[in-house]
Amino acid sequence: MQVGAVECKHGRLQMQVATVNLIQRMLRKPVTKVKTMNKPCFSFFLTLLLAVSAIPTHAGQRAPLRSPEPGVLCDRYLCVNDKGVSRKLTEKYLSKKAATKLFSQGDFDLTEFTFANRIFCDVKERLCREDRYYGANGERSGAVSRKYTELLFGQ
Secondary structure, three states, X not given: OOOOEEEEEOOEEEEEOOOHHHHHHHHHOOOOOOOXXXXXXXXXXXXXXXXXXXXXXXXXXXXXXXXOOOOOEEOOOOEEEOOEEOHHHHHHHOOHHHHHHHHOOOOOOOOEEEOOOOOEEEOOOOXXXXXXXXXXXXXXXXXXXXXXXXXXXXX
């Protein structure tokens, strides 16, 4: 029996653990000799610990958009107004380098865009949504973001 082994069966995570009797027997047994961890094993676990601790705790959080002036929204890659993605505003509020990088990606629809925080805006609809995906009925499925719709379109 493996103690703490993890298996994935049929999409569910199952953990095998020792029985209570086995744990009780282990706890009753006196510790007679302290084992030290060998150097390669210690190095591996130390590296693993450092790698896991480097994962940001805010990975699931969405970075808020900023509105440097009324009717303008920016993330770290682009700036937009009620007409769509704007090279001029991206240069003004981010940098010329950011604008060049954005507009050198080829032709794209300037009236539909998704920010880095996954907020999607459509200038033709004059709405911003929580995501850009479609539902089974062919309509946009994301909930309307009143906050960003009002900041961008003033509605």
